[in-house]
Amino acid sequence: MTAFKKMVLGALCIIAQSGCATFKSLDADVPLAQRIFIYSGTRLDWAALENNDVAIRKFNTTPPSLPLIDLPFSFALDTLFLPLAVSAEIFH
Numbered sequence: 001m002t003a004f005k006k007m008v009l010g011a012l013c014i015i016a017q018s019g020c021a022t023f024k025s026l027d028a029d030v031p032l033a034q035r036i037f038i039y040s041g042t043r044l045d046w047a048a049l050e051n052n053d054v055a056i057r058k059f060n061t062t063p064p065s066l067p068l069i070d071l072p073f074s075f076a077l078d079t080l081f082l083p084l085a086v087s088a089e090i091f092h
Helices: 001-016 021-025 040-049 052-060 067-080 084-092
Strands: none
Touching: 021 040, 021 067, 040 052, 040 067, 067 084
């Protein structure tokens, strides 16, 4: 394995240690009627960046320790889950 690949793998491991806001927000213990599905991880990261305690309490989970680093990854994952999130939002 080249040094560059080791650096990239190490960086990804460090980023993953901060927690993924998308998985944290979708796995939170929130009643179905109050659950936020669409771009939930991005919203959680943004609320953590703004220190918006009211928005963070809606998710009933702790935000990632490094929300600025997690934000683009959560945005990408939320975009990937968007078709499922829209259907879940419509039919819950």
